[in-house]
Amino acid sequence: MSVLQLCGVSKVYKGGKRAVDEMTLHLGPGMLGLLGPNGAGKSSLMRIAATVTRPTSGRVVFQGEDVVAKPNVLRKALGYLPQDFGVYPHLTAREFLRYLAAAKGISCRSATARIDELLELVNLTEAVKRPLGAYSGGMLRRVGIAQVLVGDPQVIVVDEPTAGLDPEERVRFRNLLSDLGAEKVVLFSTHIVSDVESVASDIAVVAGGRLLRRGTPEALLGEVDGLVWEAVVDPAAVPEVRARYAVSRLVRTKDGVRVRLLAPCRPYEGAVRVLPDLEDAYLHVVNGAVGYGGSDRSTPGPAAVAGGVAR
Amino acid sequence: MTRVLRGLAVADFKDRVRRPAYVVTLAAAVALGFLAVPDSGSRWVIMQLGDHRGVYNSAYVGTATALACGLWVSLGGFYVVRDSIGRDRRTGVGQLLAATPMRTWAYLAGKFLSNLLVLASMVGVLAATALVTQLVRGEDMRVDFFALWQPFLLLAVPLVALPAAFALFFEALPLLRGGLGNVLWFCVWVVLAMGGQGPGLPLGGIGVNGVAKSMYEDLLAQKITVDGAFSLGLTYLDEPLQVFNWHGFTPDAGYVLARTAFLGIAVVVALLPALWFRRFDPAHGKRPAGPSQGEASAGPSQREAPAGPFPSGFVDEAPYGDEATRSAAGGRGSVLALLRTPPEQGRVLLRLWAGELRILLQGVSKWWWWGAGLWVFLGVCSPVPGATRLMLPVAWLWPVLIWSRLGTQRYEHGVDGILGAYPSTHRRVVAEWAAGVALTAVAGLGPLARLVVAGDAAGVACWAAGALFVPSLALALGTLSRTHRLFQAVYLPLWYTVANGLPVFDFMGAIRIEGQPAGLPPAVVLAVSAVLGAVVFLTGAVRRIGTGSMRRLGTRAN
Numbered sequence: 001m002s003v004l005q006l007c008g009v010s011k012v013y014k015g016g017k018r019a020v021d022e023m024t025l026h027l028g029p030g031m032l033g034l035l036g037p038n039g040a041g042k043s044s045l046m047r048i049a050a051t052v053t054r055p056t057s058g059r060v061v062f063q064g065e066d067v068v069a070k071p072n073v074l075r076k077a078l079g080y081l082p083q084d085f086g087v088y089p090h091l092t093a094r095e096f097l098r099y100l101a102a103a104k105g106i107s108c109r110s111a112t113a114r115i116d117e118l119l120e121l122v123n124l125t126e127a128v129k130r131p132l133g134a135y136s137g138g139m140l141r142r143v144g145i146a147q148v149l150v151g152d153p154q155v156i157v158v159d160e161p162t163a164g165l166d167p168e169e170r171v172r173f174r175n176l177l178s179d180l181g182a183e184k185v186v187l188f189s190t191h192i193v194s195d196v197e198s199v200a201s202d203i204a205v206v207a208g209g210r211l212l213r214r215g216t217p218e219a220l221l222g223e224v225d226g227l228v229w230e231a232v233v234d235p236a237a238v239p240e241v242r243a244r245y246a247v248s249r250l251v252r253t254k255d256g257v258r259v260r261l262l263a264p265c266r267p268y269e270g271a272v273r274v275l276p277d278l279e280d281a282y283l284h285v286v287n288g289a290v291g292y293g294g295s296d297r298s299t300p301g302p303a304a305v306a307g308g309v310a311r
Numbered sequence: 312m313t314r315v316l317r318g319l320a321v322a323d324f325k326d327r328v329r330r331p332a333y334v335v336t337l338a339a340a341v342a343l344g345f346l347a348v349p350d351s352g353s354r355w356v357i358m359q360l361g362d363h364r365g366v367y368n369s370a371y372v373g374t375a376t377a378l379a380c381g382l383w384v385s386l387g388g389f390y391v392v393r394d395s396i397g398r399d400r401r402t403g404v405g406q407l408l409a410a411t412p413m414r415t416w417a418y419l420a421g422k423f424l425s426n427l428l429v430l431a432s433m434v435g436v437l438a439a440t441a442l443v444t445q446l447v448r449g450e451d452m453r454v455d456f457f458a459l460w461q462p463f464l465l466l467a468v469p470l471v472a473l474p475a476a477f478a479l480f481f482e483a484l485p486l487l488r489g490g491l492g493n494v495l496w497f498c499v500w501v502v503l504a505m506g507g508q509g510p511g512l513p514l515g516g517i518g519v520n521g522v523a524k525s526m527y528e529d530l531l532a533q534k535i536t537v538d539g540a541f542s543l544g545l546t547y548l549d550e551p552l553q554v555f556n557w558h559g560f561t562p563d564a565g566y567v568l569a570r571t572a573f574l575g576i577a578v579v580v581a582l583l584p585a586l587w588f589r590r591f592d593p594a595h596g597k598r599p600a601g602p603s604q605g606e607a608s609a610g611p612s613q614r615e616a617p618a619g620p621f622p623s624g625f626v627d628e629a630p631y632g633d634e635a636t637r638s639a640a641g642g643r644g645s646v647l648a649l650l651r652t653p654p655e656q657g658r659v660l661l662r663l664w665a666g667e668l669r670i671l672l673q674g675v676s677k678w679w680w681w682g683a684g685l686w687v688f689l690g691v692c693s694p695v696p697g698a699t700r701l702m703l704p705v706a707w708l709w710p711v712l713i714w715s716r717l718g719t720q721r722y723e724h725g726v727d728g729i730l731g732a733y734p735s736t737h738r739r740v741v742a743e744w745a746a747g748v749a750l751t752a753v754a755g756l757g758p759l760a761r762l763v764v765a766g767d768a769a770g771v772a773c774w775a776a777g778a779l780f781v782p783s784l785a786l787a788l789g790t791l792s793r794t795h796r797l798f799q800a801v802y803l804p805l806w807y808t809v810a811n812g813l814p815v816f817d818f819m820g821a822i823r824i825e826g827q828p829a830g831l832p833p834a835v836v837l838a839v840s841a842v843l844g845a846v847v848f849l850t851g852a853v854r855r856i857g858t859g860s861m862r863r864l865g866t867r868a869n
Contacts, residue, residue: 052731072734080732086725090673099666103733107657114652121649147729149647152654157732179647 002026003185004049004074004155009058011044011209019044020055021209027155031181033200034189035282041209042189043083046159049187050080062155074155076104079148083160089133093124093143096132097150104151111150118146138169145176155185162195174199197278205285213285220281228280229263231271232256241267246287248280262287315413319421323395324428332792336387337433340380344440346545347379348372348448354548360526361539364552367444368451369459370559374466374522376441377434378543381467381517384433386500386804389474390493390796392426396482405591416585419479423581426475431468438463450554458559465562466518469570472577473503483584490712490795497803508543514569514576519543525560663735663742664749671716671746683709683754690757698761699770699821699828704810706755707781707819711806715798717747717782718789718847740786740847747782755819769828773820776833780818780840787843790850 004027011020019041025032036042047053048060051071060067060074067074087096094115101111119125122142127135132143141161148156158177162170178199180186190196196203197217204214213220228248233241235257241247245267249260260274261267262284327333347357348367356364358375365371399405408418438460445454477499481492507517515521523541530537535555562570686709690702721727730739752759755778762770781802788798805816809830814822817830818839 047731050732052728075732075734078732080729082728082731084725085728088670088673088720088724088726091669095666095669098662099670100729100733101654102659102662102666103730103735103739104654105656105659105735106654107659108662110652110655110657114650114654117650117652121647144729149650150654152650183647 001028003028003062004187005059005061006045006049007059007061009045009048009055009060011041011048011053012056019209020048022058023206023209023211025204025211025214027185027187029183029185030202031177031186031188031200032202032204033196034187034204034206035191035193035196036189036206037191037286040191040207042191042206043159044209045206046157046187046189047082049155050078050082050157051075052080052082076151077154079151079153079156081144081148081156081158081161083163085144087132087135087140087143090131092128092131093119093135093146094128096143097146100147101150106151114150114152115146118149121149122146137164138166141165141169141173145173149180153184155187156180157187159189160191161188162190162192170195171198193279193282203278205282207286212288217278217281220278220285221276224262224276224281224284226273227262227264227284228260228274228276229267229271230258230260230274231268232258233268246283248283315417316421316424319408319413319418320424320428323422323425324432327392327395327425327429328432330391332391332794332797333429333433336384336391337436339387340383340433340437341440343383344376344380344437345444347375348441348444350448351450351554352551354551356546356548356552357544359539359542359546359552360523360530361537361541362550362553363530363535363537363555365526365557366450366554367448368453368557368559369445369455371557372441372445372448373438373459374462374560376437376444377462377467378519378522380437381434381463381470382504382543384430384437384467385470385474385503386497387800388430388433388471389478389496389500390800392429392475392478393493393796394482395422395426396479397488400591409590409592415588415590416582418590419483419582419585419588422479423475423578426478426581427472427577430471430475434463434467434471437467455559461562462522462560465567465570466522469573469577470517472574473580474500476577476579476581479581480584483588490715490799493796493799494711494803497799497807501807508541514572515566518566518570518573521562521566522560526557529557530555659735660738660742663738664745667739667742667746668749670720671713671743671750675713679709679713686754687757687760690755691760693758693761695761695765695767695770696823696826698758699819699823703755703758703774703777703819703821704806706757707751707777708806708810710750710754711799711802712795713750714747714781714785714802715789715795717743717785717798718787718791719793719795722793723795736851737848744782744786744844744847747785748778751778751781770820772833773828773830773836776831776836776840777819780836780843783840783843783847787846787850790847 006023006025006027009020009023010018012018021041023041023045025045034042034045044053048055051060051067051074054068062074062077065073091099097115097118098111101115106114116125119128122145124139124142124146127139132140135143144161148158161177162173165173174195177186177188181199181201188196188200201216202214203217203220205212205220213223232253232255235252238250238257238259241259241261245261245263247259247261249258251258260280262280263271266273343357349356357379358364365375396405399408441459441463442454445459446452474496477496481487481496484492486492487495503517506512508519509516510520512520519541526541527537533555683706686702686706690698690706693702721730733739755774759771759774762774784802785798788801789795791797805818808816809819809821812822814824814829815831817828818836820828820830820833822829
């Protein structure tokens with residue numbers, strides 16, 4: 001059942017830049033991972049979903065109400081964590097959250113108790129007396145997630161939340177999002193495939209402002225089954241390989257360069273077909289939109305081949 | 312090296328002139344350019360020699376426009392070119408530049424050149440305005456380009472070189488980097504503009520005296536008796552001025568040298584920070600417990616590692632909701648089980664106001680409070696005339712740096728990213744304004760108490776109107792510009808007219824004639840405040856149309 005619907009949403013900025021182009025997404029409980037390259041229009045779409053940016057055309061519907069006209073309907077039930085956000089540096093986490101709770105219209109008594117619980121949840125209880133200006137990037141993310149939950153939102157929109165976090169903190173953050181996705185509508189954008197791979201059961205791939213594909217990780221993997229190859233090639237041939245195929249990995253070894261690429265049939269003598277992963281599927285979808293591979297893909301390039309390896 | 316300087320200066324110049332502040336200041340300067348040469352029947356004037364002015368020929372129009380606008384650009388222009396180093400610090404461009412072989416003095420020279428280019432481009436536009444003005448006024452249609460534009464080169468350019476240099480100098484001093492530097496520049500400018508016109512000053516002051524002397528000589532040669540002295544500044548006239556033919560000013564070598572030396576001083580001031588400016592090394596200097604304003608406004612992903620006394624990794628190593636707490640929460644597995652209290656809706660206006668007040672006053676030093684307390688005490692102790700004429704203007708200058716935060720903080724600290732998705736936009740604006748009113752009232756408490764004790768109802772009404780007006784002005788200008796500087800640049804001259812006893816702009820009831828307030832009636836001040844309030848909401852609506860931001864649509868929806 002759809003809780004939030006983005007129907008034919010477009011966003012055209014000054015100068016004619018079309019960041020989002022006729023995109024339609026229906027969101028129900030669970031986590032939707034929005035995956036796309038830089039400049040794909042993810043952040044614009046997230047801001048539209050969070051009522052921060054008004055779409056040039058299209059409708060955003062929450063519980064039957066058009067929130068382009070009445071944004072407060074969604075705002076009262078929304079938790080939004082933008083890609084970059086600031087804080088008032090001389091306020092403590094508790095003071096900052098109290099202010100935001102008041103902005104959400106939450107009563108004093110319930111706000112006080114809930115903020116204590118939130119600080120406990122994000123493990124900032126012992127840091128509450130410190131001004132936010134003394135917090136690290138990871139701690140500020142935690143303050144950010146606490147403010148997302150201050151109003152017990154039905155819809156959570158988080159834009160590139162793992163950018164700039166160390167690997168451990170990224171894992172913890174993804175796990176938290178996974179927990180949230182069990183009960184709420186979570187829209188989570190990233191350009192890091194492994195972030196989506198580990199938490200989202202539903203993936204939307206966007207590029208050039210358009211929705212290219214939506215489905216489960218399994219469905220996306222199914223599309224690329226049999227198209228992923230690995231081969232070891234001469235280092236001098238790498239530019240040619242990259243020009244002809246979508247290359248998902250390149251590792252220099254003493255025998256040459258081991259490449260992992262997408263091709264509809266065996267690209268080189270000795271190339272070995274391997275099991276696809278989500279990164280390959282993502283490349284397939286994104287590159288498929290613009291086309292990849294040379295005009296004579298079936299022609300192997302023996303001069304380039306140093307040997308094939310199985311993974 | 313020339314290429315480096317040119318590259319840095321031109322890039323910085325382009326960035327600066329594409330900002331709205333440049334256009335606003337330029338538009339004000341062009342308007343002032345027309346004001347400097349008013350219609351012959353006008354009752355006001357910018358430049359006069361006693362009861363005379365020159366015929367509007369190229370020499371007179373060029374000189375009057377160059378002087379009036381040179382003074383304006385040297386004041387307003389400072390606030391336009393301010394923050395060039397700060398911006399490099401905030402955006403990280405500074406660290407990129409610091410890692411290049413470019414020398415510190417070259418960096419400063421590039422910045423100075425850029426500042427000078429920005430202000431000189433304004434002077435250039437004004438030079439073109441002068442040509443149009445001469446033709447529009449039509450008293451003398453012969454255009455002598457040399458006489459028309461020479462004053463811009465000799466008078467205006469050296470004058471605007473000073474703010475170009477001091478803007479850099481102040482930025483290189485941590486104490487003057489912020490609002491205090493803005494206030495100090497206004498004081499420096501007052502001294503420069505008023506004191507620099509006198510005779511016998513080193514380097515001829517701001518160069519006016521030589522011009523005035525030339526006018527006197529022409530008047531004497533034409534056997535005209537002058538009643539009064541040379542005056543530069545907006546003056547109301549009882550009668551329109553009489554005219555005389557001024558042939559212009561021919562500078563001698565000494566005058567040109569003095570003007571060049573003025574430029575030289577500006578260059579020295581701009582390059583002086585090379586002695587202590589450590590480029591953008593974040594490890595240099597004492598780190599505060601909280602970051603500087605610039606650092607705080609960066610998003611978490613752009614932030615540096617833990618700063619200040621907070622133990623590194625102290626919290627980051629812990630997961631969300633530790634295992635013990637998870638089990639205590641019922642072993643549901645989800646950390647959300649820790650959230651036991653459902654948020655209930657309630658009355659929040661008072662808490663919003665308290666929150667806005669806390670945000671407004673964040674980081675204010677205890678010395679500020681001691682100062683405010685002193686002004687309250689002295690206001691209470693003063694007799695009514697002293698409380699209104701002296702203590703009230705002092706008390707309502709003291710919070711100028713705090714007022715200037717109104718309407719700007721959420722943008723400067725980057726909190727608008729979060730608040731954009733929050734409801735109650737209208738209520739937050741009202742709460743922010745009310746926080747400003749509270750601050751104004753507390754600062755002016757001493758004179759108010761004195762007026763109340765004296766039963767001076769008219770004085771209390773003026774005080775109350777002023778207490779509503781100042782935060783309204785600050786909020787409107789802060790919302791319009793999203794920076795502190797516009798309010799500081801507007802409020803300080805406004806306050807200065809009041810402090811100097813001009814009743815025409817007295818919004819606080821400071822100036823009295825025969826014991827009664829002689830300034831603006833409280834109803835007028837309240838009406839202006841209401842208009843400013845409307846500007847705040849209108850700005851949101853206009854931005855909504857311009858940028859399509861749904862956040863501003865929420866302002867209407869609330």
